[in-house]
Amino acid sequence: MVGIVIVSHSKGLAEGVRELVAQMVQGKVSLAVAAGIDDPQNPLGTDAIQVYEAIASVYSEDGVLVLMDLGSALMSAEMALEFLPPEQQTKVHLCAAPLVEGAIAAAVAAASGSDMQRVIAEAQAALVPKATQLGIAISHPPSIIGEEQVTHDMGAPEEASPTAGQITREIHLTVHNRLGLHARPAAKFVACATRFKSQIQVCNLTKGSSFVRADSINQVTMLGVRQGHQIVITATGTDANEALVALEALVQSHFGEDDKILASQAISSSPTPALSPSSLKGIPASPGVAIAPSFQFKKTTVVWHHAAPIHVHEYHVENPETEWQRLQLALRIAQQEIQALLTHSSIQIGDAEASIFDAHLLFLEDPMLLETVQERIFALHLNAEAAWGAVIEEVANNYHQLEDPYLQERVADVVDVGQRILRILSGTPITTVDLSQPAILVASDLTPSDTASLDPTKVLGICITAGSATAHSVILARSLGIPAVVGLPSEILQVADGTLLTVDGETGNVWIEPEPDTLAVLEVKQHTQQTARQQALAVAHQPCLTRDRHQMSVLANIGSIEDTQQALSMGAEGVGLLRTEFLYLHRPTAPTEEEQLKVYQAIAQILGTHPLIIRTLDVGGDKPLPYLGMQPETNPFLGWRGIRFCLDRPQILQTQLRAILRASAGHQVKIMFPMIATVAEIQAAKAMLAEVQAELRQAGIPFDEKMEVGIMVEIPSAVAIAEQFAQEVDFFSLGTNDLSQYVMAADRTNPQVAPLADALHPAVLRMIQQTVQAAHAAGIWVGLCGEVAADPLAAPILLGLGLDEVSLSPPAIPTFKEAIAKLTMAQARVIATTTLQQDSAAKVREVVLNSLVL
Numbered sequence: 059m060v061g062i063v064i065v066s067h068s069k070g071l072a073e074g075v076r077e078l079v080a081q082m083v084q085g086k087v088s089l090a091v092a093a094g095i096d097d098p099q100n101p102l103g104t105d106a107i108q109v110y111e112a113i114a115s116v117y118s119e120d121g122v123l124v125l126m127d128l129g130s131a132l133m134s135a136e137m138a139l140e141f142l143p144p145e146q147q148t149k150v151h152l153c154a155a156p157l158v159e160g161a162i163a164a165a166v167a168a169a170s171g172s173d174m175q176r177v178i179a180e181a182q183a184a185l186v187p188k189a190t191q192l193g194i195a196i197s198h199p200p201s202i203i204g205e206e207q208v209t210h211d212m213g214a215p216e217e218a219s220p221t222a223g224q225i226t227r228e229i230h231l232t233v234h235n236r237l238g239l240h241a242r243p244a245a246k247f248v249a250c251a252t253r254f255k256s257q258i259q260v261c262n263l264t265k266g267s268s269f270v271r272a273d274s275i276n277q278v279t280m281l282g283v284r285q286g287h288q289i290v291i292t293a294t295g296t297d298a299n300e301a302l303v304a305l306e307a308l309v310q311s312h313f314g315e316d317d318k319i320l321a322s323q324a325i326s327s328s329p330t331p332a333l334s335p336s337s338l339k340g341i342p343a344s345p346g347v348a349i350a351p352s353f354q355f356k357k358t359t360v361v362w363h364h365a366a367p368i369h370v371h372e373y374h375v376e377n378p379e380t381e382w383q384r385l386q387l388a389l390r391i392a393q394q395e396i397q398a399l400l401t402h403s404s405i406q407i408g409d410a411e412a413s414i415f416d417a418h419l420l421f422l423e424d425p426m427l428l429e430t431v432q433e434r435i436f437a438l439h440l441n442a443e444a445a446w447g448a449v450i451e452e453v454a455n456n457y458h459q460l461e462d463p464y465l466q467e468r469v470a471d472v473v474d475v476g477q478r479i480l481r482i483l484s485g486t487p488i489t490t491v492d493l494s495q496p497a498i499l500v501a502s503d504l505t506p507s508d509t510a511s512l513d514p515t516k517v518l519g520i521c522i523t524a525g526s527a528t529a530h531s532v533i534l535a536r537s538l539g540i541p542a543v544v545g546l547p548s549e550i551l552q553v554a555d556g557t558l559l560t561v562d563g564e565t566g567n568v569w570i571e572p573e574p575d576t577l578a579v580l581e582v583k584q585h586t587q588q589t590a591r592q593q594a595l596a597v598a599h600q601p602c603l604t605r606d607r608h609q610m611s612v613l614a615n616i617g618s619i620e621d622t623q624q625a626l627s628m629g630a631e632g633v634g635l636l637r638t639e640f641l642y643l644h645r646p647t648a649p650t651e652e653e654q655l656k657v658y659q660a661i662a663q664i665l666g667t668h669p670l671i672i673r674t675l676d677v678g679g680d681k682p683l684p685y686l687g688m689q690p691e692t693n694p695f696l697g698w699r700g701i702r703f704c705l706d707r708p709q710i711l712q713t714q715l716r717a718i719l720r721a722s723a724g725h726q727v728k729i730m731f732p733m734i735a736t737v738a739e740i741q742a743a744k745a746m747l748a749e750v751q752a753e754l755r756q757a758g759i760p761f762d763e764k765m766e767v768g769i770m771v772e773i774p775s776a777v778a779i780a781e782q783f784a785q786e787v788d789f790f791s792l793g794t795n796d797l798s799q800y801v802m803a804a805d806r807t808n809p810q811v812a813p814l815a816d817a818l819h820p821a822v823l824r825m826i827q828q829t830v831q832a833a834h835a836a837g838i839w840v841g842l843c844g845e846v847a848a849d850p851l852a853a854p855i856l857l858g859l860g861l862d863e864v865s866l867s868p869p870a871i872p873t874f875k876e877a878i879a880k881l882t883m884a885q886a887r888v889i890a891t892t893t894l895q896q897d898s899a900a901k902v903r904e905v906v907l908n909s910l911v912l
């Protein structure tokens with residue numbers, strides 16, 4: 059049987075139609091309603107997701123006929139069609155028949171078993187009896203969308219004749235509001251036009267329609283004016299000028315439509331200018347649009363800190379001891395500088411990634427390196443600069459020769475630290491990227507320390523040829539809010555300083571001297587993004603609720619005490635991931651229990667009643683700890699990291715567990731173990747926790763006996779047997795940074811394969827879904843703390859997949875909450891379900907983008 063869907067702005071109206079139909083056919087029809095929106099303040103409207111769901115609920119091989127009331131109902135129905143698989147789209151027909159009469163006629167035909175063509179014909183002819191009775195001729199019945207344009211089925215528009223002897227004035231305008239002249243803007247248009255005595259007409263120039271009367275809501279609506287269409291308004295009469303001024307103001311004000319929705323949706327839905335020969339494609343790394351002149355930050359300037367290379371002058375010294383002391387002093391000064399950079403990054407960037415500078419500190423203490431330098435100074439009577447410079451060059455060359463992308467990244471660190479010492483020895487004051495004017499920084503690569511010290515008010519964008527979206531310097535850029543594109547073709551390095559560049563960090567496109575059209579589109583996109591950001595901050599402190607009041611917890615990922623305050627100021631409802639590595643990385647020995655306790659307590663104190671999830675030490679991988687006997691590994695991400703290391707070094711883990719347990723007294727602390735691959739690992743970790751608890755109990759040291767214990771789900775094996783893990787713990791937190799790299803077998807630090815390690819790939823999304831289902835089936839809660847949560851496009855998917863909590867970098871919290879506030883749970887579920895059916899991350903993004911243009 060042909061199914062029927064009623065789409066209306068009003069739930070009441072649609073239900074009324076349903077009731078009438080039911081009476082006519084005694085319930086023998088497959089009919090669904092999509093009407094109104096989930097906004098108690100403003101319930102009139104239509105929703106494409108609802109329409110999609112209604113169609114799906116009555117769909118059969120016989121097809122579905124959709125009847126709509128007016129305006130945006132038509133657009134919502136058209137969008138709903140796009141969500142359907144192509145083979146189903148051809149069986150769903152949008153019909154321009156009048157809603158009440160059409161629905162009844164169609165239902166009667168469908169209930170009697172007529173095929174689609176017959177049902178359509180009946181619906182189209184539904185006005186004939188009424189028109190005949192009124193003596194009105196209907197020239198041609200309303201048609202089906204796609205076969206013929208909807209025309210004047212309610213009576214042809216009158217060709218209004220200008221008032222004799224009066225001058226006709228005319229204006230041309232472009233309609234910019236998102237849904238064009240749909241029912242409500244059209245009503246405002248008509249209300250405005252009827253305030254004047256003049257005869258006013260309007261036509262849709264873009265569609266080449268004829269003029270219609272501006273005082274007829276039907277005729278104005280039927281012009282089919284969409285966003286971007288040009289209209290012409292004419293006015294004839296004594297107050298023609300005033301009328302046109304008023305109508306122009308109305309159109310320019312977007313008919314008073316909600317610009318907030320327009321602005322924030324434009325973050326991901328504004329049109330992207332076409333790529334031209336002057337544009338380059340890279341990997342999107344940090345979102346946002348930047349428009350500014352270019353500034354080439356050459357590798358030599360990176361190395362030599364934006365000055366001419368420091369000349370390493372080699373000379374013979376009489377007293378090697380003095381040289382050695384000079385070097386010792388330089389090392390101490392460098393230590394202070396790096397420590398300052400570390401602190402600055404921790405505060406400003408608010409992410410454990412700042413701990414990359416710990417590696418720099420360790421480098422300064424490397425005994426092998428220092429011994430070699432000392433030997434040169436004493437044996438060859440060399441000056442400190444020459445001895446140091448030669449050894450650094452050797453180390454860097456050794457790294458280079460390995461030609462391993464991961465190790466190449468380490469070269470940048472070696473050179474960075476090496477140059478710092480040379481600069482200090484030469485007495486040159488510290489300099490960073492010093493721009494007198496705002497610019498877009500172009501470089502082959504940026505070291506983390508270059509990036510951490512960038513001033514976001516001067517460096518408006520970053521273009522680099524190396525890198526991956528998860529490289530340390532890129533994560534720092536993202537935290538600083540600087541739009542960035544990485545992995546660009548080398549042509550970008552040939553661009554002369556001062557050349558106008560535009561960077562779209564969301565799409566990975568860069569335009570060199572963009573065309574005016576391109577520039578205009580990007581300026582609009584930039585403006586709307588900035589407006590959306592300000593609006594999001596304003597509401598960030600409210601709970602994260604969907605339109606239908608479904609709540610999600612939004613917490614922060616932090617890596618230091620300083621991050622905590624920033625997290626709260628951004629609207630975090632607690633800390634979902636405290637990366638404790640920062641406590642271990644910049645020192646020669648592991649932190650004591652007391653040292654750790656102080657930090658955990660300080661963070662818990664700042665959080666007050668908010669929860670704090672402390673993750674136990676997750677070193678290894680890209681964060682080796684030489685003082686703990688960690689040796690370089692061939693595959694560090696598949697090696698001795700996280701819980702594997704901790705279980706083999708029980709002393710380290712026990713000390714940390716004692717500190718965490720003690721900090722839990724009087725605070726909302728939870729504990730989380732990283733890199734869990736087997737049930738035996740979590741059982742061993744829990745056994746150790748129980749031992750420490752027993753010790754504390756015996757010693758009368760207070761701790762929270764009910765402290766929740768969770769694991770990070772970041773290894774595919776943990777997903778596969780999630781229901782077994784769910785019996786062991788109180789919660790799961792999905793670590794999609796690692797999960798993506800392991801599911802896709804793509805090292806997250808290797809630019810060559812970085813695009814593969816995309817958490818929005820359906821393969822990863824299905825893993826998330828599987829984990830959520832296992833957790834909920836066992837009655838435990840599940841969160842997610844990977845970088846993907848900071849991607850605004852991920853918000854509907856994560857909500858729709860049923861996550862109870864997300865934890866993300868603090869600056870991304872306002873935008874996440876705002877994205878959730880625009881959705882209903884039903885919409886999010888449809889989006890999530892649709893994304894799971896896609897075959898690529900690109901298609902997943904497309905699905906979300908299309909859904910958000912509702």
Ligand code: PEP
Nearest residue numbers: 772793794795796843844
């Ligand atoms: C993750 O893997 O997603 C995660 C949050 O942990 P990290 O990035 O510290 O490995």
Ligand code: MG
Nearest residue numbers: 772793795796
């Ligand atoms: Mg991880």
